[in-house]
Amino acid sequence: MESAERTLVAALLHQIDPRLIAHLDRAIDGVENLCEDLAQGKDHATVVKNATSRFDDGDASVGQATAEKIVATIEPSSICEVAEHPRPAVTITVQARP
Template sequence: MKRKTRNWVIGGAALFVIGAVGSLFQDDDSGEAEAKPKPSVTESVKKESKPEEKPSKPAAGGGIPSPDPAQTARLICALRTIEPGLVAKEDRAVDRARNVCSDIKADKGTATVRANVKLRYEGGTVPSLTDEQAGQVVTAIRSSFCN
């Protein structure tokens, strides 16, 4: 009887270890595309010891424009035509377009706006954009909602 009990305990412990190790290799199904790492204890202490900064008020009429549903559809269609990878995650593509629109509204130079397009959209599903494609993205953003 003792041997049988010992085998059950060893078997249970083995299953526990296998399950624990297996859970380390599972993907996170929480739906978050980009999980942010939890801050370390040191970072948490640093944040708590700093005085809170008050958010600055946006300038009058200076908010970043948001496309309505019809404008969003036109924007996504135009970006997909330029490079399908630009809209692999449509919400992210729209957020990036809003930031480009902010650059346009801030009267940043054409070269700067195009360079920022490349910085915002390159990587992942779009390894690189040509200068021509960056210009096409700016045109798509202007014609869809940022005029």
């Protein structure tokens, strides 16, 4: 996930509970895994259960209600599309002149 997407994820999670982004890399991983669950067509209860365990890290106690908010916030956003289809890397080759 690129910087702009990471910033958006941080902002979305911060609105739910600022403690969710105490460990931002872990939160980003949690969102990416949440997107995978959604892409795989897992049922809502499983997605929420997985969100509970992925985001409960000691700084933020994530129960059913908070996990529901996370799923409800991430699912309709474009974040999962970005996580599933990252921008292709661009390679630039520089050759010295003879």
